Amino acid sequence: MGLLSILIFVPLLFALMILLLPKKYSQSYKYFTVAVAVIQLAITAYLYYQFKTGTAFTGVNQLDSYQFKEYLPWIRLDVGKFGALQIDYLLGVDGFSIPLLFLSALVMLIAALSSWEIKENHKGYFSLMMLLNTAIMGVFCALDIFLFYVFYELMLLPLYFLIGIWGGVRREYAAIKFFLYTLLGSVFMLLVIAGLYFSVIDPVTGNHTFDMVHMMNPQNYVPDGIFSFLAHQDILGIPARLLGFIVVFIAFAIKVPIVPFHTWLPDAHVEAPTPISIILAGILLKVGGYGIIRIAYSIFPDVALNLSFYIGLLGVVSILYGAMVALAQTDLKRLIAYSSVSHMGFVLLGLASLTSEGISGAMMQMISHGFLSVMLFFIVGVIYNRVHDRYIYNFRGLATHMPIYTGFVMVAFFASLGLPGFSAFIAEAFSLIGAFNSESINGLIPRWMAILGSFGILLGAAYLLWTLQRMFFGQLRVKEESWLIKLKDLNAREILTLVPLAFFAILLGVMPSLVFNIINSSVNQFILLFT
Amino acid sequence: MDSIINISNQMVLILAFLLICAPLISFFFSLIFKRFASLIAITAISISFIAAIILFIKVWFSKTLHFSIPWIAFNNFDIRLGFLFNDLTVLMLLLITLIALLVHIYSVEYIRKDKLKPRYFAYLSLFCFSMLSLVLADNLFLIYIFWELVGFSSYLLIGFWFTKEKAVSANKKAFIMNRLGDLGFLAGIMIMLSHFHTLDIDALFGSGNLIASSFTSNGMWVSPFNMMPDYWLTIAGLCFFAGAAAKSAQFPLHTWLPDAMEGPTAVSSLIHAATMVAAGVFLLVRIAPLFNESVLIIIASIGVFTAFMAATIALTQNDIKRVLAFSTISQLGFMMLAIGVGDEASAIFHLVTHAFFKCLLFLGAGIIIHELHHLKEKHQLQFDEQDMTFMGGLFKSMPITAIVFIIAAMALSGLPFTSGYLSKDAILISVFEWADVKGGVFWIFPIIVSLTSWLTTFYIFRVVFKVFFGDFRLPQLLEADHHQFKIHEANVWLKYPVMVLAVFCVTFVFSFQPFSLEASWLFNELAPQQHVGGIYHILVPIYINILSLGLLLITYLAYARNKFSFGLEQTWIFKFSYKQWYFNEIYDAAIVKPTLLKAKAYYWFDKNVIDGLVNSSATAIIHISSLANWFDVYIIDGLVNGVASVVERLNIWFRNVQNGKVQHYIVWMLLIMITFFIYLMIF
Amino acid sequence: MISLQHFLFIAAVLFCLGIYAVITRKNAIQVLIGIELMINASILNLVAFAKYDVINNNGQLFALFVIVLAAASVAVGLVIILNFFKRVKTIDPNKANSLRG
Structure with missing residues (x-):
């Protein structure tokens, strides 16, 4: 039982405890949740601290150089002439997963702290949240693609109920839309996983295997396998590997989300209760980005290389389109949801460049967006909890009424519009630099994409500053007089929640090498896949 | 020439740290210890000022110093944190800390009654930190970071009175317009990084370094690392210029600066007149070797156009701060023009002198606004305290303010025995010489620039005569008793900073020979080889100044004596100018x-x-x-x-x-x- | 000359009339009359066809038998009707449904 397993199953244990505890203790559930999150944060911080870098610890397609590895044979089924079915409980982390693990633990803590607003059915809510926690940690640790898929699908179930039961007015619509949309992507991915399974053998045992690390190595493919590098098989007249990549890419693109697969996001975010919005924006979107790196790009590097132009283009379109739509929003939460679309576009653009600075920038953007979107959604939650309204035009001049709150809003807004000194600036700058350098280094995406993408930063400033001006500055005026009493400034718990986020956003903005150094060797190894 | 005091390089490093950290610490401490905010901020900037003096003495006249530590590293490039000391750096440090110190002292009185005073000083400290770091930064990426941070602190300060609707839309506009320029800057950084694999200014632009070793041939721009089509060289130049144009309020990104006057006047004087807006000029001087011929011509054209346009607008404005804002834009246009014609030394020289006299003009205007505001509050009146139509005849009630304001106005018009005379004529001479070499259509530049120079004299003395001479018009316009409204001279907090600044508007600070540019110690160090005599050196100052004096007389008669009026108020030309060429619309x-x-x-x-x-x-x-x-x-x-x-x-x-x-x-x-x-x- | 066809036609008409009466009448007496008509139609046929058997005169003989039987059956029928009437106070045959399942 390694640390990763503890990390994954502690929440499950607590979920069981919550289920077993009598209802009269229901006020204590939230403290359990916070306790779990604190434990996890401590574990991930320890892992992060212990994480070794260098050429011997690259990860990616080197199974030996993953760290904190855990291996247990899970399912061994003799299926006659197909050999033995080999599904393993295989966990491990490399430079791509370790920062995301830490981020997840932190976001879960914030989500737990913001769950104070949940008023009904504590038992169901907190146990589902613990289940979700397990699934999230599992996704980032799993190295067996089957295990990954199990965790990946396991995330959907609690989310569906969490949105559908504790959500806003149109919660059923949003929950079903979210669930079906994501499921649609992942169901087809299952077919690709099956295809991969029959194409890849474990070089040691000779069995077919679900081990993703083996799937990244062209030597492990059987010569006539459907996804073999050499066989050039076709499915419906499309090269099999191309189709496989596209299917997997779309499955994760829905999660990221990338235009035009993004429309579930505003609905889900708007309808979800604040802690769930936080988890959605802070972690779920990163699962998409992580999946693209870990599965789509790593297993199908040849196809990814050929499609770089289009992937970069999708990234640029997401950046500009998301920002433009955000500019037209009047609902604060929806505005932030669309800004997420815009910001996640940088991830794709940086990734498509396949340069070390671009990919590092993309990773940084995922982490930074994790902190900042959580902060933004929490900020919306503060107002919504107090007056149950988020319509931008209903507020004005809040700066005089809620000065501390406005201070945090300004930090969050300026951090997300890419002010230097905050992590988002470093992330966006290096994504763009990577995209720009790409033409000189590997010729994958043209320079104009980087220039065009940088306009997203400008639009980001436009919509955030407009909101700031509209809601927080000017003479104090709100829709109803009674709101003025309800709109109290932040309490200690809320300040406690926001401070670490702001702290990390600044820390990574000032010392980005905290992340860059950790991921650097993995990024370099990752780039080697494409040469 | 050896440095005058002997301190080790390590000492220099410590001083530089002290220089930038003092305002940063003050930023936080002002917010925490609210009662002592002004004291903390002034102490911090004083420390910076003393450090700047020592650094100036150490580095001026000696070789470039460069310190850096690793920050971010990638496969093919790394970005370091570092300080770069050369003449330009220490000159700017001294300038910024001196002016900032004076403005801090001035602000104590100016902002005394505001309940957000701690926040004001915190923002001011943040600005000082960013601006000083910008100047000290040794690579383009760091410059970009602090470039945006000064923009941010300017945003905070423009919107300092955040309940004022106009102020908050002005700061949004300023930030977004600056962002637009920053995109250019960022694109420029991407081009440089992609092409040279470094952003270190010393490595890129130092003598015999990377820029020098790159060349264009056969339509390709070749560096030791890379090849690109040669249009990227032009694009890179234009991108950086876009960044500089936004910060320095050059056409077409100039419309934010007049709106930025919604901030406190002390802020306008420090940020939007003396220091931050000059950052664009500073940047272009730092990276000047990058520009090729076509970029330089574009810079010169935009500079001269902006100078002329802003001057024509300044002619008709009634808001005193707005006149000064357009005057700033116009003067920055002069500096850009100087860079465009390849005379960076004059640009920097003018930057320095302009910083002093423009800061003084703003602070002077601030005193008037401050006193009028008091009057307004005391008597519960309704009028715009920045509108010059309510002023007039203030010389009698506030003689010191009037005198320093007039000195600054003279410096702005470039009249003899003022600092402006040297620096402005340096630019004019360069433009004439440049046009002489280029010939043909390029003679438009000196013509327009001379015209602009006269317009400058006209509009600034229009302000002087409208405000300080004639009769006090406020009682007349409000139909009140004349003796009821007493305007007082400024108190010590306001008075001494402007008097110090006035000293720096006089020629003798910069040169002991009032008519010789070459004798100026500052100019000499910046450009030892340039301006070795020539016909223009004698003719240009004479012809500019004689006409200026003539215009001075005309404005005196028109605005102080009301002998005649131009009667142009109803014409389209007036409206065109008054509406600021309709750019906002x-x-x-x-x-x-x-x-x-x-x-x-x-x-x-x-x-x-x-x-x-x-x-x-x-x-x-x-x-x-x-x-x-x-x-x-x-x-x-x-x-x-x-x-x-x-x-x-x-x-x-x-x-x-x-x-x-x-x-x-x-x-x-x-x-x-x-x-x-x-x-x-x-x- | 009266041919065989004439007799057959008359007999058929009589028969049809008889059957019509049997089906449609709501009165058992009339139904009985219809039956008589039908019997007589058949008698007429027997007599008419007897022309072809002049030696034995079987047709005539049968006709006599039928007349006797008809008289007997009418007697029986009338008795049944009488008893029926006594029992249910009607002579409508459709009402005689006490045997219906």
Whole structure:
């Protein structure tokens, strides 16, 4: 039982405890949740601290150089002439997963702290949240693609109920839309996983295997396998590997989300209760980005290389389109949801460049967006909890009424519009630099994409500053007089929640090498896949 | 020449740290210890000022110093944190800390009654930190970071009175317009990084370094690392210029600066006149070796156009701060022009002198506004304290302010014995010489620039005479008793900073020979080889200044004595100038509104087309499934039910046969027999 | 000359009338009359066809038998009707449904 397993199953244990505890203790559930999150944060911080870098610890397609590895044979089924079915409980982390693990633990803590607003059915809510926690940690640790898929699908179930039961007015619509949309992507991915399974053998045992690390190595493919590098098989007249990549890419693109697969996001975010919005924006979107790196790009590097132009283009379109739509929003939460679309576009653009600075920038953007979107959604939650309204035009001049709150809003807004000194600036700058350098280094995406993408930063400033001006500055005026009493400034718990986020956003903005150094060797190894 | 005091390089490093950290610490401490905010901020900037003096003495006249530590490293490049000390750096440090110190002292009185005073000093400290770091930064990436941070602190300070509607839309506009320029800067950084794999200024632009070793041939721009089509060289230059143009309020990104006057006047003087807006000029001077011929011509053209345009606008404005704002834009245009004609030394020289006299002009205006504001509050009046139509004759009540203001105005017009005389004529001479070399159509530049120079004299003395001479118009306009409104001289907090600044507007600070540019210690160090005599050195100052003096007389008669008026108020030229060439209206109609419309259109598209596609595919699936349901209910299940119902029908039918009625039976018998017979007959 | 067809036609008409009466009448007496008509129609046929058996005169003989039997059956029928009437106070044959299941 390694640390990763503890990390994954502690929440499950607590979920069981919550289920077993009598209802009269229901006020204590939230403290359990916070306790779990604190434990996890401590574990991930320890892992992060212990994480070794260098050429011997690259990860990616080197199974030996993953760290904190855990291996247990899970399912061994003799299926006659197909050999033995080999599904393993295989966990491990490399430079791509370790920062995301830490981020997840932190976001879960914030989500737990913001769950104070949940008023009904504590038992169901907190146990589902613990289940979700397990699934999230599992996704980032799993190295067996089957295990990954199990965790990946396991995330959907609690989310569906969490949105559908504790959500806003149109919660059923949003929950079903979210669930079906994501499921649609992942169901087809299952077919690709099956295809991969029959194409890849474990070089040691000779069995077919679900081990993703083996799937990244062209030597492990059987010569006539459907996804073999050499066989050039076709499915419906499309090269099999191309189709496989596209299917997997779309499955994760829905999660990221990338235009035009993004429309579930505003609905889900708007309808979800604040802690769930936080988890959605802070972690779920990163699962998409992580999946693209870990599965789509790593297993199908040849196809990814050929499609770089289009992937970069999708990234640029997401950046500009998301920002433009955000500019037209009047609902604060929806505005932030669309800004997420815009910001996640940088991830794709940086990734498509396949340069070390671009990919590092993309990773940084995922982490930074994790902190900042959580902060933004929490900020919306503060107002919504107090007056149950988020319509931008209903507020004005809040700066005089809620000065501390406005201070945090300004930090969050300026951090997300890419002010230097905050992590988002470093992330966006290096994504763009990577995209720009790409033409000189590997010729994958043209320079104009980087220039065009940088306009997203400008639009980001436009919509955030407009909101700031509209809601927080000017003479104090709100829709109803009674709101003025309800709109109290932040309490200690809320300040406690926001401070670490702001702290990390600044820390990574000032010392980005905290992340860059950790991921650097993995990024370099990752780039080697494409040469 | 060796440095005057001997301190080690390590000491320099420590001093530099002290220099930038003092304001940063002050930023936090001012917010925490609110009661002592002004004290903390002034102490911090004083420390910076002393450090700047020591650094200046150490570095001036000696070689470049460069310190750096690793920060971010990638495969093919790394970005370091570091300090770069050269003449330009220490000169700017000294300038900024001196002016900032004076403005801090001035602000104590100016902002005394405001309950957000701690925040004001915190923001001011943040600005000082960013600006000093910007100057000290050793690579373009760091410059960019602090470039944006000064923009941010300017945003905070413009919107300091955040309940004022105009202030908050002005700071938004300033930030977004600066962002637009910053995109150019960022693009420039990307080009440099991609091409040279470093952003270190010393490595890139130092003598005999990377820029020097790159060249263009056969349509390609070649560096030791890379090759690009040569248009990227031009693009890189233009990108950096875009960044500089936004920060220095050059056409077409100049409209934010007049709006930025919504901030406190002390802020306007420090940030929007003396230091931050000069950062654009500073940047261009730092990277000057990058520019090729076409970029330089573009810079010169934009500079001269901006100078002229802003001067024409300044002619008609009634808001005193607005006149000064356009004057700033115009003077920055002069500096840009100087860079465009390849005379960076004059640009920097003018930057320095301009910083002093423009800061002084603003602070002077600030005193007047401050006193009028007091009057307004005391007597519960309703008028705009920045409007010059309410002023006049203030010389008598505030002589010191008037005198320093007039000194600054003279410096701005470039009259002899002022610092402006040296620096402005340096630019004019360079432009004349440049046009002489280029010939032909390039003579437009000196013509326009001379014209602008005279316009400058006109508009600034228009202000001087309207404000300080003639009669005090406020009582007349408000129809009140003249003696009721007493304007007082500024108190010590306001008075001494402006007096110090006034000293720096005099020639003798910069040169002991009032008519010789070359004798200036500052100019000499910056450009030892340039300006070695020539016909223009004698002719240009004479012809500019004689006409200026003539204009001075005209303005005196027109505005102080009211001997005549120009009577142009109703003409389109006046309106064109008064409305600031309609730039705000044009931008609003051509850029802002279409963008917002486009945003709405995109949202519509998103909601109805993309999401509509998702929803309609959901609806389509629902329809298909209800079709399947119908098929299931009526066809498949219908078949089963149909058999049953047929049997049931038959059952009912046959049951009716045996109804116990004899006659029915007979009919049946008959029918069957007939059927039988018919059957027999047919077959 | 009266041919066989004329007799057959008359007999058929009589028979049809008889059957019509049997089916439609609501009165048992009339039904009985209808039956008589039908019997007589058959008698007429027997007599008419007897022309072809001049030696044995079987047709005539049968006709006599039928007349006797008809008289007997009418007697029986009338008795039944009488008893029926006594029992249910009607002579409508359709009402005689007490045997109906």
